Structure formats: C-alpha cells, structure tokens
Amino acid sequence: MDILDLVGNTPLLRLDKIAAGVPGLTLLAKAEFCNPSGSVKDRAARAMLQDGLASGKLAKGRTIIDATSGNTGIAYAMMGAALGYAVTLYIPANAGKERKAAIRAYGGTIVETDPLEGSDGAYLAARAEMESRPDLYFYPDQYNNPANPRAHYEGTGAEIWEQSAHGLTHFIAGMGTSGTFTGVSRRLKDYGRGIHTLAVQPDSPMHGIEGTKHMASTIKPGIYDENLADGVVRVGTEAAWAMTHRLGREEGLLVGVSSGANVQAALSLAESLPKGAVIATILCDTGERYLSEPFWDAPIPADPRRR
Amino acid sequence: MAVTILIPTALRAFTGRQSQAQADGKTVGEVLKAFADANPDVRQHLYDENGELRSFVNVYIGDVNIRNAGGLGGPIEDGDTLTLVPAIAGGVVCEPEQKP
Numbered sequence: 001m002d003i004l005d006l007v008g009n010t011p012l013l014r015l016d017k018i019a020a021g022v023p024g025l026t027l028l029a030k031a032e033f034c035n036p037s038g039s040v041k042d043r044a045a046r047a048m049l050q051d052g053l054a055s056g057k058l059a060k061g062r063t064i065i066d067a068t069s070g071n072t073g074i075a076y077a078m079m080g081a082a083l084g085y086a087v088t089l090y091i092p093a094n095a096g097k098e099r100k101a102a103i104r105a106y107g108g109t110i111v112e113t114d115p116l117e118g119s120d121g122a123y124l125a126a127r128a129e130m131e132s133r134p135d136l137y138f139y140p141d142q143y144n145n146p147a148n149p150r151a152h153y154e155g156t157g158a159e160i161w162e163q164s165a166h167g168l169t170h171f172i173a174g175m176g177t178s179g180t181f182t183g184v185s186r187r188l189k190d191y192g193r194g195i196h197t198l199a200v201q202p203d204s205p206m207h208g209i210e211g212t213k214h215m216a217s218t219i220k221p222g223i224y225d226e227n228l229a230d231g232v233v234r235v236g237t238e239a240a241w242a243m244t245h246r247l248g249r250e251e252g253l254l255v256g257v258s259s260g261a262n263v264q265a266a267l268s269l270a271e272s273l274p275k276g277a278v279i280a281t282i283l284c285d286t287g288e289r290y291l292s293e294p295f296w297d298a299p300i301p302a303d304p305r306r307r
Numbered sequence: 308m309a310v311t312i313l314i315p316t317a318l319r320a321f322t323g324r325q326s327q328a329q330a331d332g333k334t335v336g337e338v339l340k341a342f343a344d345a346n347p348d349v350r351q352h353l354y355d356e357n358g359e360l361r362s363f364v365n366v367y368i369g370d371v372n373i374r375n376a377g378g379l380g381g382p383i384e385d386g387d388t389l390t391l392v393p394a395i396a397g398g399v400v401c402e403p404e405q406k407p
Contacts, residue, residue, distance in 0.1 A: 094365075094392055115392050116315045116326075206317040206352040208363030208394050214317075237363055238355070293394075294362065 003082045006036040007046045008155045012163035012280065017250040018243075018263060024275030027266055028168075029283045030160060033255060037071075037078045037102075039285035040156075044179045045075035047151035048140035049083065058138040063088050065130055065137040067113075067122035069176070069211055070099035071285055072142055077108030085138075090126035092118055096210070098289040120219050142177050144222035152183025160184065160280050161191060170279040172233060172266050174200035174212045174258055178224040180282060185228040199229040200265040208237035208295070209261045211284065233265040240264055241295045244287065254287035257295070308385040310338045315391055321348035335366060336379030338389060353391075363394040 011031045019027035032040035052058030063086040064076050073089040080087035087108040091100065094115035103110055111129075113122045123143060130139040142148055161168060171188055173181045185197035205214040215224070237257075244260030247253040262281040270279055290296075309329040314322055322328065323346075330345065332338035339360070343350045355361050366373045367390040373381055383389065 094394065116313060116390070118316055118393070120316065204352050205320060206315070206361075206364065206393055208361075237361070 003036050004046050004050075004079060007042040008035070009159065010034040012160060013251075013253075013283075015247075015251055015263065018246060018267060019270065022267065022270040025270045025273060026167075026278040027263075027270060028160075028164060028278065028280040029253075029259075029263060029266075030156065030280065031253075031283050032156075033259075033283055033286040035075075037075045038289065039071040039075065040180055040282060041071040041075040041285075042078075043151040043155055044142060044145075044148040044177070045072055045079055045140075047147040048142065048145050049076075049079055051145070051147040052138050052140065053083075058085070060084075062138045063136055065126055065139050066090070066142055067119065067126035068142070069119050069122070070095050070103075070289070071211060072177075073108065073110075074099060074102045074106070074289075076140075077103045077106035080108065081106045088137075090122040090129070092122050096290060097292060102289065119213070123219065142179070143219070146223060148177060148179035149183035149186065149223050152180050153187045154183075156180060156282075157184035157187025161188065164278060164280060166193075167278045168195055168280055169277045170196045170198065170269065170273070171281070172198040172200060172262065172269055172279060173282045174209070174235075174262055174265070174284075175215060175224070176211045176213050176258075178213070178215075178221050180284075182223055182225050182228060184282075186225070189228065196230045197228055198231045198233055198265075198269060200261055201232050201234050202261070203234040203236045209235070209240050209257050210290070211256070211258045212261060233269055235261045235265050235268075243267070244295075247283075248287065253283065255283045256285045256287050256290050259283040259285065259287075310383055310385065311388045312338070312342050313388060313390040315393055317393055318349055318352060318391065321352065322346050331385075333382065334379065335368070335373050335377070335381050335383050335389065338383055339366070339379070365392045365394050366390070367392060 013029050013031050015027040035042035064080050065088045067090040077087045090111050092115050093112040113125045130137045175181045188195040202209050202214050240257050240261035243264040244257050266279050266281040309331045312328045314326050330338045330341040332341050
C-alpha cells in the first residue's frame with residue numbers, strides 16, 4: 001500500500017446545523033479534504049498519472065508539468081515524490097503562500113506566472129514550455145484530460161450515490177477544471193433517476209473564491225460539458241466567506257472558501273426546494289492551507305443558534 | 308501626466324478590453340474613483356454596496372500593497388503605476404484572441 005491507495009472513498013457528511021433553517025431537507029457534503037494531500041484534486045491527479053503510466057507517456061526520467069492555482073499542484077507533487085518523478089508547476093504569483101510551501105515541501109518546482117493573467121496565464125505558459133521541449137515532459141493537461149472527469153465518474157459520483165443510500169435528488173458544485181462537476185453529474189444522470197445537477201458560479205469574474213473559474217468568460221476547459229448543468233447558482237465572495245466561517249464554528253469543518261461557496265449555493269438551492277429533497281455538494285479542500293489569508297479576520301457572521 | 312492603472316484580465320470585460328488606463332488624483336482612493344467613474348461597469352466589481360473597496364481586490368503602487376502602506380488615503384504621484392490584482396489565483400477572464 002502507498003499514498004496513492006489512500007485517495008478517494010471519502011465520507012459523505014450530514015450538515016444538520018447548517019440545514020437547520022430548511023427543515024425536512026437533507027444537506028450532504030463529500031469530505032474531499034480527507035484525501036491524502038488535503039483536496040479533491042488527488043482523484044484527478046492520480047487518474048491522470050496512472051493513465052500516463054499505462055500509456056507509457058509518463059516514462060522514467062520525464063518531468064510532470066502542468067498549470068494549477070494550487071491544489072492539483074500539491075497532489076502532483078505528493079504523487080511525483082511517491083512515484084519518483086520530478087514535478088514542475090506553473091502557478092500565478094498571487095496563489096496562496098501555504099500552497100506554494102506545500103508543493104516545495106514535496107520537492108516540487110514552481111514557476112510563477114503573471115498574477116494579472118490568472119490561471120489562464122499559467123495554463124498558456126505551461127503549454128508553451130511543454131511544446132518547446134516535449135521530450136522532457138509528461139503534460140497531464142488537467143483542463144483537457146478525460147481521465148480527470150472519469151476519476152469522478154468512477155469514484156466520486158458512484159460513492160455519493162451509494163453513500164446517500166440511492167436517495168439523492170440534487171447535486172451542486174463549483175468548477176475549476178470542471179472535472180468534479182462533469183464526472184459526478186454524468187454518473188448521476190446515468191442512473192436514470194432524474195437527479196438534478198447544478199453548477200455554482202462566482203457572481204463576478206473579479207472574485208475571491210479560490211480555485212473556482214468564472215466560466216462565462218474564461219478559457220473553457222475541453223472536459224467541460226455544459227449540457228450537464230440543469231441550472232446555475234451564483235454566489236458572492238462575501239457570502240462564501242461567511243459560510244466558510246459557519247462551517248468551522250457550527251459543524252467543526254475547517255475548509256477552504258470554495259467549500260463555503262458550494263455549501264452556500266446548496267443552502268440557497270434548498271430554500272427553493274420541497275421537503276424531502278436530498279442535496280449533496282463537495283467540500284473541496286482543507287482550510288489549513290488558507291489560514292494566512294485575511295478573510296478569517298473579517299467580522300464573524302451571527303450564529304443563528306445563539307440569537 | 309497621470310497615474311497609470313494596470314487592469315487584470317478579470318476586469319477587462321468592463322474596460323472595453325483595455326489592459327491599462329490613466330486617471331488623476333492625489334490619493335490612491337481618488338485615482339481609483341476616477342477610474343471607476345470613467346468605467347462605470349467596473350464599479351460593482353471593485354466596491355461593495357457600502358462603497359468600500361472589496362477586500363479581495365488588492366491594490367499595489369509598484370510592488371507595495373497599499374494595505375501595508377497608506378491605504379486608499381495614501382498619496383500617489385503623476386507617473387506612478389497602480390496595479391489591481393485579485394487576491395486569488397483562479398478564475399480570471401482571458402483575452403478572446405488567446406482562446407484555443
């Protein structure tokens with residue numbers, strides 16, 4: 001057994017305190033921070049690397065190269081260390097310092113790209129480097145690699161369905177590469193039980209929901225299947241922060257802002273649904289890698305149980 | 308001469324795709340307000356409903372984050388460069404000509 005065997009099979013948690021305001025509905029959250037590098041990205045990273053090993057494209061001596069705003073990079077760096085491959089990651093310079101520190105702790109190399117160009121700038125820079133010296137690299141290309149959503153089709157989606165005892169009615173999640181949303185939604189649709197799948201989007205292209213892509217105007221990932229979204233729920237950064245605070249203080253879940261955005265969107269959706277609905281979302285990563293960020297010092301939203 | 312503002316890709320949809328702008332003012336806050344007045348679609352993405360600069364928008368004069376210097380009330384001079392940077396690294400708008 002090695003570290004790659006610890007990926008997946010995460011718990012599906014009930015968020016009963018958060019759901020107290022929507023009686024008769026069930027709010028479930030997949031605890032992806034339980035993956036060994038602390039985020040949902042372990043699933044896609046493992047699938048893409050195993051795919052490369054199986055096809056021979058990830059040959060001995062090659063360096064794993066990709067663009068990331070952090071979590072996929074941490075997963076590659078962890079797995080590269082375990083499998084014996086060098087890892088080079090293109091990351092916007094404004095990515096959080098804990099994530100860069102984690103990548104370096106696993107022995108990964110970071111190339112910082114222009115913060116004004118964001119994750120699309122990192123993507124274009126990684127692709128240009130790979131194309132200039134293709135013999136040196138294995139380029140998983142997480143935005144366009146079908147192994148990314150497949151990991152969620154075979155893993156996350158099937159796990160959620162089984163763990164909800166086949167009672168799930170709605171799935172809602174945000175999108176970075178869109179791998180989680182696309183793979184899980186496709187699996188749930190294939191059960192033929194009329195499960196609704198909804199996408200979470202930041203309410204502005206200038207937002208603070210780390211790892212989440214504003215799809216309307218960014219480079220659309222090749223793996224993104226927009227036909228899978230039955231609807232879109234928009235979340236503001238401040239509301240995502242407030243829910244991230246609540247998850248820590250009311251549920252004992254220290255998670256990142258994208259998890260807060262997902263749960264906030266799930267709660268907004270729940271308010272529009274009839275009793276009996278069972279809604280699942282994703283807790284994408286641990287909050288420990290954001291503790292240096294100033295939003296923790298923002299005013300604490302009132303706890304409704306203490307009013 | 309005026310202050311040059313470097314605009315992140317995330318905001319260029321609201322500035323007619325311009326990556327730079329010029330604005331006048333004696334303080335950082337005045338320059339940003341002049342920029343928002345000239346590009347009214349930008350305003351809601353920079354300021355919250357109370358008119359405060361959104362906390363995930365970082366403003367730099369050269370390499371210095373204004374939160375660690377004089378804030379919005381800090382002085383700025385003609386010829387300075389002011390950079391607007393989202394506090395996070397994910398999810399910004401790409402120029403259309405770069406789309407694959």
